[in-house]
Amino acid sequence: MSTTLTREVSRTDDAIGRRAGGWAALGQAATFIIGMILFATVVASADYGALDTDVGEHLRFLADNTLLLNVWYAAIYLAFGAFLVVQSLALLSRVGASFMARVGTAFGLIWATLMFAVGMTAMIGSDMVLDVAAQDSALAASMWATIQMLIQGLGGGIELVGGLWITLMSVAALRSRSLPKNLNYLGLVVGAAGILTTTLLLPDVLTALFGLGIIVWYVWIGITMLRSERPTN
DSSP states (O other): OHHHHHHHHHHHHHHHHHHHHHHHHHHHHHHHHHHHHHIIIIIGGGTTTOTTSOHHHHHHHHHHSHHHHHHHHIIIIIIHHHHHHHHHHHHHHHHOOOHHHHHHHHHHHHHHHHHHHHHHHHHHHHHHHHHHHTTOHHHHHHHHHHHHHHHHHHHTSOOHHHHHHHHHHHHHHHHHTOSOHHHHHHHHHHHHHHHHGGGTSSHHHHHHHHHHHHHHHHHHHHHHHHHOOOOOO
8 A cells, every 4th residue: 555655656756747847958958948048039130248348338228227237137047047946856756766867967056056146146236336327337337247257157158067967867868768869868968068168169169059959959858847747769
C-alpha cells in the first residue's frame, strides 16, 4: 500500500515538475521577446549605453524613462532568472540525473544567480545614479559607467554560462534519449554560440545567434515538456 502510494506521489510530482518546467521555458521565451522589443523600440533607438555618446544624454534618458527601463530590467533579468530556476530543475528531472546533467544544472542555477544579481544592480543602481546626479553630475556619470560595465559583464556581454548549461543538457539529453534529437542538436548550436562569445570575435553575430536561437529552443522544449512523455527516437 505504501509503495503504491509512493509511486503515485512520485508520478504526480513528475507531472507537476514537467508542466512547471514547460511553462517556465515558455516564460523565458516571452522575456526574451519582450526584452528584444523594448530594446529595439526604446533603448537602441536612443543609443542608451553606447560609450561614444555623452553620458549626460544617457542620464537624461534614464531620468525620462526610469519606469520603462525598470520594467525592461525586471523582465529580462528578474523574471527570466525565476523561470530559469524552475526550468533548470525540471529539465534535470526530465533528462535524468547523470553526472553531465547535474553539472549542466549547476551552470543553469549559476546563470539564474547572475541574472538576479545584474537585474537588482541595474534597478537599484539606476535610482542611485539619479539621486547623485542632482548633487554631483560628474560622480553620477562615473557611477553610471560602472553600472553599465557590471551589467555587460554579468548579464549581457558574454553568454558563457548559459551556453555551457544548454550544451551540457543537450548532450545529456542525447545520451538519455529524453528529448527529441533535433531539439538537442539545436541546443548544441545555440550553446556553442554562447560559449564562443568568450572569444569576442563577431560578438554581434554570435550574440544574435544565441539570442534568437534560444527563443526557438525555449519554445520547443516548453511545448515538448507540456504535451509529451519521453520520445522513443
